[in-house]
Amino acid sequence: MFVRGFRLFIVPLALLGCGGDDTAFIESFEDGPSQWEVPGSMVITTINAHAGSHSQTFLEAVGGGDAFTSTFPVTPGRAYYLHVAHMSLGGAGFIGIDLITESPVTLRDQWLIGADAQALSRFDGEPGVWKVYSQPYTIPDNVTRIRIKTEDVRDSESPGVLFDDIEWTTNSEPSL
Numbered sequence: 400m401f402v403r404g405f406r407l408f409i410v411p412l413a414l415l416g417c418g419g420d421d422t423a424f425i426e427s428f429e430d431g432p433s434q435w436e437v438p439g440s441m442v443i444t445t446i447n448a449h450a451g452s453h454s455q456t457f458l459e460a461v462g463g464g465d466a467f468t469s470t471f472p473v474t475p476g477r478a479y480y481l482h483v484a485h486m487s488l489g490g491a492g493f494i495g496i497d498l499i500t501e502s503p504v505t506l507r508d509q510w511l512i513g514a515d516a517q518a519l520s521r522f523d524g525e526p527g528v529w530k531v532y533s534q535p536y537t538i539p540d541n542v543t544r545i546r547i548k549t550e551d552v553r554d555s556e557s558p559g560v561l562f563d564d565i566e567w568t569t570n571s572e573p574s575l
């Protein structure tokens with residue numbers, strides 16, 4: 400009886416893939432801006448949130464990326480997902496990554512979800528309504544670190560965007 404019970408405990412863990420999932424970055428904006436090495440014009444706001452009480456917005460529209468996270472390690476050739484909760488306040492903004500190689504150190508970027516064809520996918524939610532997006536992306540060879548970046552592309556006629564619950568993970572489903 401004891402051995403049988405032990406087996407029943409082990410098998411479900413294996414089926415769930417415990418130990419195989421790799422969440423490299425997670426941000427709910429509930430604990431301050433410490434994960435954003437270059438905060439730019441970002442503001443952690445309480446005007447609305449996908450979960451909790453805080454989300455990210457911007458004071459300015461800045462092209463090329465406005466707020467940048469600290470860099471974190473990734474595995475070259477591995478498939479990941481960016482999960483993000485997004486709300487348009489009239490604008491759309493962009494979220495993407497900077498890809499960093501070593502020996503030699505190089506940096507290039509890839510917009511993942513955004514307002515136009517620069518990004519792999521488009522934000523298409525209704526203004527004032529949160530929508531969760533999941534964008535798959537395979538890390539190129541030789542890229543060992545990335546950072547996530549966000550920006551607003553508003554103009555005076557289309558103000559603002561909110562981001563919340565950003566995850567970089569091998570799990571196809573968001574955990575937040």
Ligand SMILES: [Ca+2]
Pocket residue numbers: 427428429448449450451452453454563564
């Ligand atoms: Ca939040």
